[in-house]
Amino acid sequence: MTTASSRTGRSGSVDPAPGAARPGDLAPHELRVLVAVAGEGGFSAAAGALGVTQSAVSHSVRGIERKVGAVLFERGRKGAVPTAGGAAAVAHARRVLRLLDALAAEARGAGSGAVEGPLRIAAFRSVALHLLPAALERLTARHPGLVPEVRVVRELGAGTAGEVAEGRADLGIATIGGTSTVPAGLISGVLVEEPYSLVHPAGHPDPRSLPLIDWHENCGSYTRQWWAGQDWIPKATVLTEDDGAVLAMVGAGHGMAIMPGLSLTGAPDSVEITDLGTDRPIRSVGYVTTPELARSVAVRALIRELRELAVSDSRKSE
Template sequence: MTAASAATTAGAATAGFTTAVPTDLAPHELRILVAVDSERGFSAAAKVLGLTQSAVSHSIRGTERKIGAVLFERGRKGATPTAAGATAAAHARRVLRLLDTLAAEARGAERGTVGGVLRIAAFRSVALYLLPPVLERLTARHPGIEPEVRVVRELGAGTAGEVAEGRADIGIATIGATSPVPAGLIGDVLIEEPYSLVHPAGHPDPRSLPLVDWHENCGSYTRTWWAGQEWIPKATVLTEDDGAVLSMVSRGLGMAIMPELSLNGAPDGIEITDLGPERPSRSVGYVTTPELASTLAVRALIRELRAAGKGAASEARLR
């Protein structure tokens, strides 16, 4: 036995569990696990599920015995998931989602249709400008699909994290060489967004203006490009989103360097200047789980996203 396996065995024994226990979890146990993780408490989970607190506690203890690990730290402030608990809850959400998909796809196979809820995580500019026409075409072709869009800041785990945690079926994320598709997920690039200089219209020397920026603006590749540009100052205004950046720039409060999607619907008083052939770009793509990638609704959305990406590339070449 290795030191690591010995430590694991000791930890499980300390918690009163045995190792290598066959895991035979029922869907209702998974739902209780997810509810406790989401609500961060047994009482709150019981209220959401319409159960008693003792029933929830009993179920979690049974789940911990079956898994062989402590899933929640109990305390006065509620139930905090352990590392094992967070992992188990993420898998539980994905399993429950597959059960929902099983039913929807079986009904679709019988009727020759594609239907059911399709959960999408997207960051702000994608939700505002890329998704609406895509979802319009998707639902026109497949009226039975019910899109649910959740806007998520593309920071930290971002939209890909929503997919990995089982909260979304597909995420529109910034991916590429410096932001690879996270382990355990699959995906591909849809569009390349070039960056441009955005400044008050008619300003004689826009590069001399203060920089207005926001946290989600770009990844490490673009920041490396920025670092090599001596004319780009440190941001003096840092806003919550790209819409606030555009508002600030339109009022003459500074200039910004922004990706193409964020410039849709730019207000009056703004001018957009090309940064030249060496300009940076941002790769926007989709991520999903291997098990959901083959489902009819996800495949239908990916087809529409690819078509939109090709259209955007064609427009960029014409410009």
């Protein structure tokens, strides 16, 4: 007799058994199994992480696939790899589990306005170094029970917004606009407008004659278009890993660079910063989160601190 667990269609779907449970009947422990299998790369490793047997994990995954009506993992000798449907299911599972955590934390803090527990943040390097620390200092002073967890993510490909979409972060600080599109289903807002400047060795008589030093995540399509219209900007001859390395190379006299404001915070005395004029390009930096978490106390509080700091910094620069 053919069982429900073995009936799969050509598209990878699983035919539910008569009277089978619906996807809405998935329990939190099943969502944790999905996340563990994806994170650990296999049933055996997931079982070890969860403190259960491998057969229990296998049984759970088969049950989840019946409820969902799709094959979620490709099983093989090297472990278990999420299918396209599995990757989507795992992302949703992470986000649902996070909402359950937020539900409990906010219920405990109801009335006092306090909130505790982790707040997961994804940020690219210059933001993590120069914008986030002051915001987190103010945030944790007001909410001592919050525990920020910051992941530095390169702003390439899916970038920090992708971390939110995949359920790995509650809020991402990302470049907004241009080719940096916000994934469907997420919301965003601009925090800082960063002007670009010419950066060169201090005291150099003709900085525009120097070779260009750059890094891959420097800017999006808008700034690149501006660059294309500047005859004096050569093709980069040195590519580095991040903006810190660019500053070090410029300071050592190896070339010049065109960099956004946050990357120039605390620039060493060995470099000089020159304004590029009124037509200089601007990079927009903002937050990305889910509509559900945007209403949570912790995420709202962090966005408020970031905005207040951005307003304060803009007034100082006027």
